[in-house]
Amino acid sequence: MVELTINNIKVKAEEGMTILDAAKSVGISIPTLCHIKDLIPSGACRICSVEVTGQRGLIPACAYPIYEGMNVETNSPRVRVARKTIVELLIENHPQDCLICVRNGNCELQDLSEKYSIREHRFKGEHKDHAVDISSASLERDPAKCILCGRCVRVCGEVQKVGAIDFINRGFTSIVSTPYNKGLNVSDCILCGQCILVCPTASLREKSTLKTVSDALNSRKKYTIAQIAPAVRATLGEEYNLPLGTDVTGKLVTGLKRLGFKRVFDTNFAADLTIMEEAHELIKRITNGETLPMFTSCCPGWVKFLEQNYGDLIGHLSTCKSPHEMEGALLKSYFAKKMGIDPHDVFVVSIMPCTVKKYESARPELNVENLSEVDAVLTTRELVRFFNIAGIEFGDLGESEFDNPLGESTGAAAIFGTSGGVMEAALRTAYYKLTNEHLADIDFEAVRGLDGIKETSLNINNIDINIAVVNGIGNAAPILDELREGKSKYHFVEVMACPGGCINGGGQPIHQKTDKVIKRMKALYEIDKKMVLRRSYENESIKKLYDEFLGEPGGHVSHELLHTHYVDRRKVRKVVVKK
Amino acid sequence: MHENIFDHYEKKDKSSLIPLLQEVQSIYGYLPEEALSEISEFVGLPLSRVYGVATFYNQFRLTPLGKNVIRICRGTACHVKNSANILYSLEHELGILAGQTTRDKLFTIETVACIGACSIAPVININEEYYGRVTTKEIPKIIKKYRTEAEKSANTEKAAEGVK
Amino acid sequence: MKSFLEIKFNGELHSPENPKEDFIARCTNAKLNAGQESEVVLLNKKLKYEVNEVPIIFIGMDTSALASGAGKVKAAFEKELEAKNLEAVIVPTGGIGFGTLEPFVDIKLPNQDRIIYSQVNEKDVPKLVESVLINKEVYAKKAFATYGKGSDTIPNINDIPFFKPQIRVVLENCGIINPESIDEYIASGGFKALDKALRLMSPEEVVNEIVKSGLRGRGGGGFPTGKKWELALKQNADTKYLVCNADEGDPGAFMDRSVLESDPFKLVEGMMIGAYAIGASYGYIYCRAEYPLAIERLQKTIQQCKQYGLLGKNILNSGFNFELKIKKGAGAFVCGEETALLASIEGKRGMPKPRPPYPSVSGLWGKPTVINNVETFANISSIVNKGAEWFASIGTETSKGTKVFALSGKITNSGLVEVPMGITLEEVVFNIGGGIPDNKKFKAVQIGGPSGGCLPESVIKTQVDYESLKGVGAMMGSGGFVVMDEETCMVDIAKFFLTFIQTESCGKCVPCREGTKRMLEIIERIPTSYKGTKNKVDELQRFKGIIYLNRLSNVIRDTSLCGLGQSAPNPVLSGLQYFKEEYEEHLYERKCRAGVCKDLLTYSIDNTLCSGCGVCVRKCATEAILGEKGQAHYIIQDKCIKCGMCFEACRFDAVAVN
Missing domain, CATH: 3.30.70.20 (Alpha-Beta Plaits)
Structure with missing residues (x-):
């Protein structure tokens, strides 16, 4: 422990702490701009400058470690002028x-x-x-x-x-x-x-698609359908100052209906469907000795990363489309037919925590008879803007249920929104498919949490299935390099590009509150826990869908509608640097 | 002859980035885009990093240079001896600004912080030749010298082609 | 001539594979070599040019001399010797530092003194050869000094005013020995300090010696070198690095280059001792790519040191290993900053990092790293050889030893000088530098480069040491010493330095990136004419900027990440302090007394002097000059951009400026 003085307050703090953290521990806030928690301080913005007795200049609180007897002033006139000037310079x-x-x-x-x-404007200029x-x-x-x-x-x-x-x-x-x-x-x-x-x-x-969506809603011809990703319901409330991790599913459905969507479905339904298909694919690969490990394919950022950097490994990706694309595919085939609507008139909007989904929805491979499966993707933030334009007081909204048949889901689908969730959901189903027994303990603690790589293995029918969960694309390279070298021991690998999974996706509310990832994660696991049905194969609507339309997982219709292929997008480089 | 420059470097050694850029530039006179991609792959750094480094240092250029590179010293000693005017008359004479290359690709003007020949300030350096204590009056003469040389060599080239 | 490697000591040869711990001692101390005394003595004498059988022609061949035509002089000598069928040896040396009088050629005839001839150009060579080599007479016209006993006509070099007040520690060998010969370096006492350190001193003792000497970093900040080494020595690490900062970037400074080109072995020896002291086994010399000759000489130096077993494994059988590599800088002034330099070696953008951690604790690749500049390392061998007390006896209370300055600008004798700390600015400018040429008045001396300040006549009695210079608003810097006369405009100088800082700022931290830009804009608005100020808002901004200049300067100094930013306001602040009047003149009267600030000048043609030749019309870029051929011309002021081309071009002095 080190004792120091900050603004005449005696502070005891741990050695190695920065001035910023020590000040925070006694309720003194110091502004930061370039600082990112847990990364080595860069000291670029200088907005956190503080005065330390004995130091010539001001020093950056985010980067400077405390020492015994240090005397810090975070609010002296000199500091205030410095900070103000820095802000003025930035604004100029x-x-x-x-x-x-x-x-x-x-x-x-x-x-x-x-x-x-x-x-x-004190300092005008170029x-x-x-x-x-x-x-x-x-x-x-x-x-x-x-x-x-x-x-x-x-x-x-x-x-x-x-x-x-x-x-x-x-x-x-x-x-x-x-x-x-x-x-x-x-x-x-x-x-x-x-x-x-x-x-x-x-x-x-x-890149906002609000205009497209609003045009579709205003069009008489279009039959507009919204679907909501698992992770959105756990974060949207933050934009309305609700506590981190508040589940706002019911209000969301009401809000979307008020915006004019004819139907509001749950992407979780398709998540259950994804699990059925993916588990089937995994079992097939294992029993037939096909390409292993299998990679999950529901994160389009991860898919893009693999295509761009490890194009030689695309055979490992599950051919399953991502849930909202599956949902879209069904909406433009099964649902449209059932309702007697021309698929051309169906306009599917996905409410996603993700920015890559916008790119994904435009991928030419993802189509139903040359119609894109999803017509527009709105991020959580865009939806909030839409609510605001429409004068919807989100906090005052009542709760509604999703429409059916493509709205029912299990707890397994809910956790898709967090790192490890897809894996956990898949295992619950795969176990049943292989053993015909319900897995008793379905909480896979080993794949939960914020570690970069989470590993576990599950013994099914005397086969050890080795699995890994890659939390954040930054942790993928070691596993991929290992695979390239032929040393991979895994059967199934889940990768989510965003650290923490979709709950921390690029389309989520922007704020720098600490613990946001943990709290949002918790919300999804709560939803799962509260559910009666927590295994995808127990979803009645899914069963019905297979009976009525798809046949069986991995069957012909599934293959046409729910599976896709990938492209090696590595850059072809000429050899030019010669002497 | 076609010895690969990568042979002298260790793959994925990030510290060889700058030496590699220097070597490539010494071959091409600038850094071609394809070369940057290749270096990026070799040293195992994203292209953005390589490009960031290439645009950070004064030495690197991303466009080809003129045949004659005129470096004008803008050090303090040269400045107090009016190198600003020398620069101006160079720019005026060639019709380009510092950092640019003439359309006929004959001349590039570059400013350098200090050539280190302060005793004979102001100094310009064309290719490897130094011109000390230059005055604005001498500039046209100096430029003309290189122009005629270039014309001569162009003529002999043409003549040589004619013989073929 | 034999090399030391070929001499058998007690019947054995020294080699990197078979290192002899007393190799260096036996090279120069003949007594240690029973039966070989005479051979070793003679070799030493020859290497020190004390005896020679054929005439030796020494030509100063550093960049500065080459720029003045030394290369052509050498070629002329070769041609002349061949034509006249004369036998003589040509030895390329470094520079003695007297830039104004370059190129220098020294000629030593057998059994005679070495005579220095100055300002020798290729046309002088035939006469010089005829007079000296054939007629054996001193060529009085170009004779400058002698290394032997001086006379009325040819003084001893140390009696020349330029050299007399100098104490040469760092530059002792510069211009005297051949920088590419390790044997010559050894013969003139080289590697004795390394030998002493390795054989007789522990690393702690070496560090203590440096601490006691009071040596401070010569790169700018003046941090005590010993303290830096001490901290690094204390670190427990499997690998430590030693880095030499030879990325001399100050505009108007070329001290380091001179050492690199004229005495590279001294630097390398200093680094070896440093590496031994802190326990580093790898070293880098980070040298500007703009110094090709220096890099070439360094490469040769490292090559020879390896050949002599002075770099590599088990150096002189001491168990000490040291490998040295050259890293070419790619041109970024900010890489003079320790952490930026390290980033650059690691292959990154040269952007500084916050300290702590200091490089001595966590530097290159996270390992303890000591960084010193060339001049600092070049001092080490002398300190180890002659002792800390000797070093501490030179200089002032807080600043010990000597400092090399690059004297340039409006001064009669420009070049490189090494003076004891504590000497006054006046002495440097007027005694060594010989004052201002062309009967102009001294105005200021700019010391410390872009981080330093301009000091006027009122403080010219200031002593040259770290504290005194800081006290008057300048700083030691790396050693740029630019003299300015009445024709230098102080506002323009401030603008010049700010422009430099602005283009060299790495752009990482806000105060330096944005702040110096705004400062430059404020300064740029000062020397604008009414016409140049476009509207009322601009006019307001011109004054508003001045009001907030101090505030901005203070914030930049207070909050910038590295030394470049922290010292960026210095040229402006010292200008405002000492040349306020001149600033006010620009601001209120829109007048530049030095006649430099273009926007404030008016060009006109005196119609009584103008012959109407039309040269100015052709030179004018903006077609601002009109007139019939043969008739007096005139300038349209609205079109004139005040480039001054007409003034320069006019052969009749008809163009007037005021």
Whole structure:
């Protein structure tokens, strides 16, 4: 323990702590911009500058370790002037368009400007001007709004280990960009949107499809259907200041109905369906000695990553489409037929926690008779904006049930939204399929939680099935490299591109509250726990669907509608560097 | 002859990034886009990192250079001896700005922080030749020298082709 | 001539595979070599050029001399010797530092003193050869000094005002020995310090010696070198690194390059001792790629050291291993900053990191790393040889030893000088530097490069040491020493340095990236004419900027991540402190007394002097000059961009500026 003084308060804190954390422990907040918890401090923004007796200049609280007898001032006039000036400098090189900005009201720079009472443009001068990159299907990149805190670069490079963007150029001309400042669509980006979650301004944001959706809702011809991903219900409440991890399923259904959707279905239904198909595929692969390990395919960011970087391994991906695509496929075939609607008129909107889903929905492989299965994807954040435009007071909404038949689901589907969930759900079903027995203890603690790689094995019929759960795409490389070298011991591997899974997806509410991932996870496991039916094969609607329409898992109709194929998208590189 | 430059480097050694860029540039005179991709793969770093490094350092350029590279020293000693005017007259003479290359690809003007020949300030350096204590009046003459040389070699090339 | 490697000591040869711990001692101390005394003595004498059978022509061949034409001089000598069929040896040396009078050629005839000839160009060579080599007479026209006894006509080199006040520790061999010969370095006392350290001292003792000497980093900040080493020595780590910062980036500084080109062995020896002291087994020299000659010489140096078993495994049978590599910098001033330099070696963008952790604890690849600059390392061997007391006896209370400065700008004698700490600025400018040329008035001396300040005549009696310079608003920096006269505009200089900092800022931290840009903009608005200020808002901004300049400077200094940003406001602050009047003149009267700030100048043509030749019309980029051929021309002020091309071009002095 180290004893120090912060603002004349005696503080006891653990050795090795930063000034920032020590101050926090006694209720003193210090503003930060470039700081990301758990990553090595970069010390770039200097907004956390504090005064320490004996030091020549001000020092960054986020990076400086405490020492015995240290005397820190976090609120001296010198510190205040410094912070204010830094905010002024940042604002001066930032477009002055808060009123028309997507992050208006949820912008860290705006907050700082407010906090430090910036009331004039003290230092006028040149400011950077860059075109907005709208090339990708999911993200927009607006370097003019970038304040170069580097959080996106670090999340992309250090956490996700994708490294699609980095600082380029130097000094005043530096920007965060892709190589050659090309579009994100031709970069290494997998569109996971983790960068959006850490961006303090609107420099990185989703590509909005609100207009498309609203046009469809206004069209008389279109039969609009919404489906909600498992993870959205556990996070949307945060935008209305509900506590982290509040389940708002019922209100969501009501809200979507009020927006004018004719039907509101649950993607969880398709999640159960995915499990049926995926478990079948896994069993088939194991018993027939086909390509193993099998990789889950419900995360399109992961699929994109594999196609771009390990295109030689796409045979390992499960051919199952992701749940919302399955749902879309059924809506445009089974449901449309049943209701007597022309599939061309069915307009499917997925409410997703994810930005890559926007890209996924546009993949040409994912179609039903040349109709895209999902017509538009809205992120959690976009839906909130939609509610606001429509004047829907979310907090006051009553609860409604999902429509059926494509609305019923089990607890296994609910946990799809968290890392390890798909694996757990699949095992519950696979066990039954192989043994015809219900698995007694269905809580697989080993695959839950926030570890980067979670491993366990399950003995089914005297076969040890080795499984791994990769939490965050940044942890995938070791397992993939091992596989390439032919050393993989696994049978089944789940990969979710976003750390924590979909509950921390790139389309989720933006705020830097700690523990958000844990609390959201907990919400999904609660939903699962409360369910009577917790195994996908127990879903009555699914049984009915197979009886009426699909036949059997992996059967002909399933194969046509619910399975897909992948493309090796590795760059072909010429050998040019010769002497 | 076609000795692969990667042979001298260890794969996935991140610290060889800058030396590799330097070597590639010394061959091509600039960093071609394909070369960056290849280096990125060799050292095991994302292309964005490689590009970030290439755009960080003054030495690296992403476009080809002119035949004659004029480096004008903008160090302090040269500045107090009016190198700003030398630069201006160079720019004026060639019709390009510092950092640019003439359309005929004959000249590139570059500014450098300090050549280190402060005793003979102001200094310009064309290819490997130094010109010390230059005045704006001398600039046209110096440029002309390189122009005629280029014309001569172009003519002899043409003549040689004619013989063929 | 034999090399030391070929001499058998007690019947045995020294080699990297069969290292002899007393190799260095026996090279120079003939008594240790029974039966070989005379051979060793003679070899030493020859290597030190004390005896020679044929004339030796020494030509200073560092970059500075090459830029002045030393290469052509050498070629001329070769041609001339062949044509006249004369026998002589040409030895390329480094530079003695007197840049103004380069190229230097020394000629030593057998049994005579080594005479220095200055400003020798290729046309002088035939006469020089005829006079000295054929007629055996001193060529008085170009004779500059002698290394022997001075006379009225040819003084001893140390009696020349440029050299007299200097104490040469770092530069002792520069311009005297052949920088590419390890034998010459050994003969002139090289590697004795390494030998002493390895055989007689423990690492702790070496570190203590450096601590006691009071040596401080010569790269800018002036951090005590011994303390840095001590911290690194204390670290328990399997690998430690030693890095030499040879990325000299200050515009107007070339001290390090001179050492690298003229005496690279001294640097390498210093590094070896440092590595031994802290327990490092790997070293890097991070050298600017813009110094190709320095890199070439370093490569040769490392090559020879390996050949002599002075780099590699089990050096001089001491069990000490040290490998040295060169890393070429790719051109970023900010890489002078320790953490940025390390990032660059690791193959990253050269962006600094917050400290702590200090590199001595966690540096290159997370291992303890000591970084010193070239001049610091070049001091080490002398300290070990002559002892900490000797070193501490030079200089002032807090700043010990000597400092090398690159004297340039508006000064008669420019070049490299090494002076004891504590010498006054005045002495450097007027005694060593010979004052201001062309009868102009001294205005300021800029010391410390972009991080330093401009010091006026009122503080010219300031002593050169870390604290005194800081006290008057400059800093030691790496050793740029640029003299300015009345024709230098202080606002323009501030603008120049800020532009430099602005383009060299890495862009990581906000105060440096954004703040220096705004500062530059504020300074740029000062020397604008009424015409140049576009509207009322701009006009307001011009004054508003000045009001907040101090506040901005303080914040940049207080909050920047690294030294580059923290010291960026110095040129402006020292300018405001000492040349306030000049700033105000620009601001209120829109007048530049030095005639530098273009926007404030007006060009006009004196119609009585103009012959109407039309040269200026052709030179004018904006077609601002009109006039019939043969008739007086005139300038349309609205079109004039004040480039000054007409002024330069006019052969009749008809263009006037005010």
